[in-house]
Amino acid sequence: MKPKIIVLDWAxxxxxxxxxxxxxxxxxxxxxxxLRPTLEETRAPMxxxxxxxxxxxxxxxxxxxxxxxxYGRSPGEAEIDRVYARFEPALKAVLGEHxxxxxxxxxxxxxxxxxxxxxxxxxxxxxAMMDMVVPAARAAGYAPDVLACPDEVGGLGRPYPYMLxxxxxxxxxxxxxxxxxxxxxxxxxxxxxxxxxxxxxxxAGSSLLGLTRAExxxxxxxxxxxxxxxxxxxYLAAGASGVLDDFTExxxxxxxxxxx
Numbered sequence: 659m660k661p662k663i664i665v666l667d668w669a670x671x672x673x674x675x676x677x678x679x680x681x682x683x684x685x686x687x688x689x690x691x692x693l694r695p696t697l698e699e700t701r702a703p704m705x706x707x708x709x710x711x712x713x714x715x716x717x718x719x720x721x722x723x724x725x726x727x728x729y730g731r732s733p734g735e736a737e738i739d740r741v742y743a744r745f746e747p748a749l750k751a752v753l754g755e756h757x758x759x760x761x762x763x764x765x766x767x768x769x770x771x772x773x774x775x776x777x778x779x780x781x782x783x784x785x786a787m788m789d790m791v792v793p794a795a796r797a798a799g800y801a802p803d804v805l806a807c808p809d810e811v812g813g814l815g816r817p818y819p820y821m822l823x824x825x826x827x828x829x830x831x832x833x834x835x836x837x838x839x840x841x842x843x844x845x846x847x848x849x850x851x852x853x854x855x856x857x858x859x860x861x862a863g864s865s866l867l868g869l870t871r872a873e874x875x876x877x878x879x880x881x882x883x884x885x886x887x888x889x890x891x892x893y894l895a896a897g898a899s900g901v902l903d904d905f906t907e908x909x910x911x912x913x914x915x916x917x918x
Contacts, residue, residue, distance in 0.1 A: 660836060660916045664770060665778040665825055666802060667841035670865040672763045673795055677704060677865035679756035683749035690744045693724050704865040705843030707782050707808035707815030712745060713738045749787060757794035760863045762906035764799030769909055777802040778825035784809045804828040817848030840908065842866060847896045859893030861886050862904045
């Protein structure tokens with residue numbers, strides 16, 4: 659069946675090149691409690707609902723041990739809530755600085771709409787957080803038809819399929835056939851696959867690549883190729899239906915898929 663609905667992620671896919679807003683906020687939240695997570699620890703759960711993201715980090719061996727040493731007890735639900743309470747204001751403080759569209763997003767989504775596609779979106783951010791991102795994206799020329807957030811599905815964000823299904827419900831979709839999910843994390847790939855649709859990963863601007871636009875443009879071509887292949891391998895190992903080097907390749911991928 660010819661694809662006719664695209665469901666897009668936000669940070670690292672359509673806005674916030676490199677997905678740096680959540681990285682900064684997560685690190686700040688832990689640092690408020692005297693813990694210093696590594697960049698790898700911070701990015702590994704990216705794409706999940708943010709409380710789930712923090713919970714996974716805090717259950718990791720190194721951070722759990724550091725918390726127990728500092729506070730005399732292993733972290734549990736109450737501790738996760740305390741970290742999340744610091745995360746929310748830290749994220750809101752930086753969201754405005756990381757709401758720029760990725761290159762080509764406005765033009766590419768306009769082209770897709772002109773071809774008859776509906777555009778949905780899902781995110782790891784809460785609705786309150788997205789209330790700060792959506793207006794900036796709209797002003798820059800990108801406004802998906804619908805948005806679904808983790809707090810609309812009982813907190814069961816990625817890798818669960820419920821946000822994607824909620825987006826399709828809002829769009830009035832008759833079937834999962836013809837739906838394509840696009841995102842920049844392994845959690846995005848899992849969300850699409852668990853929902854039963856095609857699931858694509860995008861490399862440029864992604865959390866998996868983890869580079870600013872300036873850092874990416876400064877890479878020697880050989881190093882860029884090596885890093886891209888590393889990210890591509892992660893997506894494909896997670897079961898991705900395909901991988902885009904850049905978001906602007908999406909219409910071409912869809913055309914090629916339909917021809918196959």
